[in-house]
Amino acid sequence: MSKFVIQPHGRLQEAVAHEKGYFSDEGLDYEITGGEIAGREKKVDEAGDVVEIKQGAYESYEAGKGNKGRKSDISCACHWAVNQAAASDVGRLWGGAYVVTPGGIMVPEDSDIRRPEDLAGREVAVGYHSGSHFTTIQALEPFIPRDQINLKFVGLPWQRVDVGVDRDVPATSLWGITYQAGAQLGLRKIADTGFMIAFMFPHEVDEADVQKYMNALKRAQMDVDLEPEKYKHHFEPQIPERYRDKIDVRLFDAGERIVFLPYTEETFAKTQDWIHERGIFDERPEYEFNAAVSG
Secondary structure, three states: OOOEEEOOOOOOHHHHHHHOOHHHHOOOOEEEOOOHHHHOOOOEOOOOOEOOOOOOHHHHHHHHOOOOOOOOOEEEEEHHHHHHHHHOOOOEEEOOOEEEEOEEEEEEOOOOOOOHHHHOOOEEEEOOOOHHHHHHHHHHOOOOOHHHOEEEEOOOHHHHHHHHHOOOOOEEEEEHHHHHHHHHOOEEEEEEOOEEEEEEEOOOOOHHHHHHHHHHHHHHHHHHHHOHHHOHHHHHHHOOHHHHOOOOHHHOOOOOEEEOOOOOHHHHHHHHHHHHHOOOOOOOOOOOHHHHEEO
16 A cells, blocks of 8 residues: 655645654654655856746646646645636535734835835736735735736746846735745835645545644644744745745744645635626636545
8 A cells, every 4th residue: 555645735734743753643654755745946048137937736636536746645836726626626625724824015125115005017927827926916905906906927935036126127026934034135024815625635535644644744733832932943944945044033933834724615616706796817717626635
């Protein structure tokens, strides 16, 4: 029987659960994979201009049939992308918990952008059909008309750090570990973009194994809440070499927090409404909640 493959999301809880033997205590035969994408740098063309990338978390789940990229029996993405993937029946959303991550739209310290209103018509770097895409829209709508929100799709989280630090775009949308790194790399927050993240697993994965995984994370969450300073060193391997000597992870807060409350049918429906009112996807899938969500 193959091992249960865990793809972390740039947070502490999986590392703590592994270090303290919580997965093994639950009887989970597992391996932890992923992390190689952190080293990818921004993509530029021959003229040195940043290349637009229209590929993101949703497309990864769609191509992988509930796997995110490479094989992943459990993984995470923003709840909008996971919601749409579950509604489209490409994988299953775990309904027993969700995650909250800090985030922000950030600019260089000396930028003339001081308030969210100053971003009207100006490019903000985001990842396509990924958390920064959705949350940037959500964060800016109270301040500027929707048709003046100008998104530049530049790829993965650390690639968005690159374009922010290198001033390729006026602003960049960061979350989680990259948001905390950006603050140490000279970027300043203009608007808060904290958002919900959801868990997804392929249809063929045993729900009992997902429950074991969640039980272990619940124990790890308590450890992180109680003594975060003991575990922040686990952030360091997640930082690309190009930034590692410029960042002190001891200054980070605990980052993503897992909330062991249900992702409800009402939340699912509201999210579908929000996505499709804005025309972010071409089609709105028909779905049955009980078929799309487990937990």
